Amino acid sequence: MMREKLLAKCADYVEERVSRLQSSIKDLEHDLGNETKSSAGDKYETSREMINTEINKLQNQLQSFKKLKEVLAVIENRKASTTVQLGSIVKTNAANYFISIPVGEIKVEEEKFYAIGLNSPIGKLLLGKQEGEQFIFQQKEFSIKKIL
Incomplete structure (x- = not known):
């Protein structure tokens, strides 16, 4: 039950980031389409190149988040184990950890x-x-107190 809730929070995190990246890429592609060639040709080319560079950077980030989605899918199909592995919930004397994807603090x-x-x-x-x-x-x- 706890694992499913943690997985859902991680999935929400990834979806929100993917959505934001896709929106940014769409906006940049729109800007690229609206870029008009001026008499200052070099300025036009530089501007287009900067937009293309930014689109490529965002697409790389998007790919990273898609890989994180794949990791979550693997975790979803994993069985609980007595040793710490991908998908484990680890409770220690100092903090609780969900071995999954780098999201940070989740409540x-x-x-x-x-x-x-x-x-x-x-x-x-x-x-x-x-x-x-x-x-x-x-x-x-x-000290590891519990592994779920």
Whole structure:
């Protein structure tokens, strides 16, 4: 139940970002279409090139978010495990983590979770750990209390 709620919040985050990026790309493409050639040809070409560069940058970001959607789909089909893996909810003595995609802080049922990717520094430390194990992050000792 908690996992589904966390997944839904992560999916909402990705969808909102994808929607914003698509809107920005559409606006830039519209601007590109409205760019008129002036007698100052170099200025026209420079302006078009700047718009194209920005469109390419946004399209790359869009691709990144589409990959995050794929990660969420993988998590959705994963079974719970006794060791920390992609899709695990990890409760420690200091914070709660959802091993998924890098979203940051998420609040579910008045409880705070940090949605982090496996490649994050803390995600790498948690991977493969079990309940009761400890790890040190930024000179602070953490103890894993529960894995869901």
